[in-house]
Amino acid sequence: MCEHGLVPKIVDHEARRGEIALAVRRLVAREGLAGATVRAVADESGWSMGAVRYYFASQDQLLVFAVESMMEQVTARVLRIRERMPAGPDRAAALIEQLLPRDAERRAECTVWLAALARARHDPTMDELRHRAWAGERHLLALAICDARGVAVDFVRNEVPERLVADVDDLQLRVDGATLIWTNMADQVRGRDLSMTVRNWVEDLAG
Amino acid sequence: MCEHGLVPKIVDHEARRGEIALAVRRLVAREGLAGATVRAVADESGWSMGAVRYYFASQDQLLVFAVESMMEQVTARVLRIRERMPAGPDRAAALIEQLLPRDAERRAECTVWLAALARARHDPTMDELRHRAWAGERHLLALAICDARGVAVDFVRNEVPERLVADVDDLQLRVDGATLIWTNMADQVRGRDLSMTVRNWVEDLAG
Numbered sequence: 001m002c003e004h005g006l007v008p009k010i011v012d013h014e015a016r017r018g019e020i021a022l023a024v025r026r027l028v029a030r031e032g033l034a035g036a037t038v039r040a041v042a043d044e045s046g047w048s049m050g051a052v053r054y055y056f057a058s059q060d061q062l063l064v065f066a067v068e069s070m071m072e073q074v075t076a077r078v079l080r081i082r083e084r085m086p087a088g089p090d091r092a093a094a095l096i097e098q099l100l101p102r103d104a105e106r107r108a109e110c111t112v113w114l115a116a117l118a119r120a121r122h123d124p125t126m127d128e129l130r131h132r133a134w135a136g137e138r139h140l141l142a143l144a145i146c147d148a149r150g151v152a153v154d155f156v157r158n159e160v161p162e163r164l165v166a167d168v169d170d171l172q173l174r175v176d177g178a179t180l181i182w183t184n185m186a187d188q189v190r191g192r193d194l195s196m197t198v199r200n201w202v203e204d205l206a207g
Numbered sequence: 208m209c210e211h212g213l214v215p216k217i218v219d220h221e222a223r224r225g226e227i228a229l230a231v232r233r234l235v236a237r238e239g240l241a242g243a244t245v246r247a248v249a250d251e252s253g254w255s256m257g258a259v260r261y262y263f264a265s266q267d268q269l270l271v272f273a274v275e276s277m278m279e280q281v282t283a284r285v286l287r288i289r290e291r292m293p294a295g296p297d298r299a300a301a302l303i304e305q306l307l308p309r310d311a312e313r314r315a316e317c318t319v320w321l322a323a324l325a326r327a328r329h330d331p332t333m334d335e336l337r338h339r340a341w342a343g344e345r346h347l348l349a350l351a352i353c354d355a356r357g358v359a360v361d362f363v364r365n366e367v368p369e370r371l372v373a374d375v376d377d378l379q380l381r382v383d384g385a386t387l388i389w390t391n392m393a394d395q396v397r398g399r400d401l402s403m404t405v406r407n408w409v410e411d412l413a414g
Contacts, residue, residue, distance in 0.1 A: 032329045111328070117391040118321060122239045127394075134395050169399070170381070177384030184324040187334075188341050192376070 017055055020045050021069035024062050029108035033115040036062055060123070067116045067129055070109045071136060074098050078140055092147035092202045093195070095140060099175055101182045102194050110183040141168045141175065148205040167205060174201055224262055227252050228276035231269050236315035240322040243269055267330070274323045274336055277316045278343060281305050285347055299354035299409045300402070302347060306382055308389045309401050317390040348375045348382065355412040374412060381408055 023045035027036045036059060042049040056062045077098045085091040101107040113133070120126035135158040142160045145167050146153045155161045160168050182194055230252035234243045243266060249256040263269045284305045292298040308314040320340070327333035342365040349367045352374050353360045362368045367375050385404065388396055 030329075032325065035329075114321075114325060114387075117387070118239065118325060121318070121391050122237075122242075130392065131395070134392060169404075173381045173384035173388070173404075174377070175384065176387045177380035177382065180321075180324070180383045180387050181380065184328050185337065185341060188338070197376075197380075 016047065016051065017065070018069065020047060020052060020055060020062075021066050024066040025070065025108040025112050028063075028066065028115055029104075029111040032111075033063065033119070036066075038062070060119075060125075063112070063116055063119065064126065064129055066112045067133065070112055071133060073109070074140075075136070078143075082143070087147050088150060089148055089202050089206060092144040092205070093198045095144040095147065096171075096175060096198050096201065097195065099137060099140065100178055100194055100198070101186075107183060107186075110179050114180065114183060137175070138168050138172060141171045144202075145171065145205055148202045150206075171201060171205070223254065223258065224272070225276065227254060227259055227262060227269075228273050231273040232277065232315040232319050235270075235273065235322055236311075236318040240270065240326070243273075245269070267326075267332075270319070270323055270326065271333065271336055273319045274340065277319055278340055280316065281347075282343070285350075289350070294354050295357060296355055296409050296413060299351040299412070300405045302351040302354065303378075303382060303405050303408065304402065306344060306347065307385055307401060307405070308393075314390060314393075317386050321387065321390060344382070345375050345379060348378045351409075352378065352412055355409045357413075378408060378412070 020041060023041050024036050027040055027044055031040075038049055038052050038056070038059065041062060042052045045052070052062075056065060078095060081091060081094050081098070085094060098106075101110040116126065117130070120130045138160050139158050142155065142164050143153060145164055178194065178197065181189055227248060230248050231243050234247055234251055238247075245256055245259050245263070245266065248269060249259045252259070259269075263272060285302060288298060288301050288305070292301060305313075308317040323333065324337070327337045345367050346365050349362065349371050350360060352371055385401065389401055
């Protein structure tokens with residue numbers, strides 16, 4: 001632990017926090033919110049309970065952090081997609097899919113998000129986080145709608161222009177419904193292709 | 208408690224179970240799943256902890272019962288609507304609204320349902336209940352789609368004919384998305400009218 005006192009101890013806080021967040025997401029996905037105790041997170045991440053507690057004094061803080069790190073991951077993926085793919089319906093679908101539980105990693109993110117939402121109902125300290133996530137989701141969907149229609153984006157981050165509001169409202173219902181169903185009732189939709197479903201939404205929006 | 212030993216003690220089990228279920232729904236809506244302890248349910252319902260335990264040995268059983276009683280309530284409301292309203296788009300909207308958190312009672316039902324779904328992910332003993340709820344929801348949506356289009360219902364309970372599957376799939380996404388949003392992010396949709404939203408879906412389906 002003390003590195004023999006010879007080498008100055010350099011801790012990469014960001015990397016450590018990232019590892020801990022990943023452990024939280026994995027635990028919540030596997031065992032539910034109740035499974036993400038400080039002890040379990042320490043076991044899962046390979047860090048000591050002291051190290052975990054250094055960043056997060058309580059289970060609530062762990063959950064908030066897991067949601068924040070999930071939002072950062074989604075944002076990073078969205079930026080990469082917008083840099084690397086040309087505008088158009090394929091990119092629209094790729095953007096929307098960043099919010100959906102289409103693989104194990106995203107399923108873990110969605111589980112954390114749904115657990116946090118249920119918790120936030122009774123915890124006003126989570127309002128700011130919840131509002132930020134809401135605005136971020138709607139901005140992403142507005143970007144996707146522009147791509148689906150082949151029109152330019154003329155609005156700034158976390159803003160949805162009036163002309164897109166009704167479409168964002170409807171697309172968000174579908175996205176949130178799919179999040180709930182593919183996360184919590186995956187066995188019921190085993191025969192349904194989530195990517196194909198997103199494709200249909202994009203075609204709807206273009207038409 | 209003993210009625211002086213003179214009058215034979217007649218317990219209306221159904222009524223008592225109903226009162227306890229209502230207390231569970233209220234508690235879950237107000238305080239989350241963790242709030243529905245046997246003690247809190249006893250306080251809320253006015254029954255003794257012994258009486259509550261007579262029906263439900265554990266908090267898990269309370270939750271399962273709350274979901275079952277919610278499903279019975281929805282079914283009863285749906286039957287009443289189909290008896291009293293003529294077929295058509297108005298009835299379609301009324302049917303769909305039975306699943307949505309449009310008032311305090313239904314918001315409590317939806318909170319219980321979302322909590323149960325999250326729990327069911329990690330509890331296979333709840334699979335049967337979850338599958339029953341899924342089939343019931345889809346049957347109700349198939350009935351609503353027939354009403355929206357003015358076509359006769361030619362299928363039996365818990366069956367969705369092949370020609371309606373794609374429409375039921377899409378309507379269910381919207382319904383489940385609206386359930387999640389209007390239950391857990393009500394402050395974000397304060398200006399949006401849920402009934403008007405359902406109306407738009409019904410028009411979409413008819414068109």
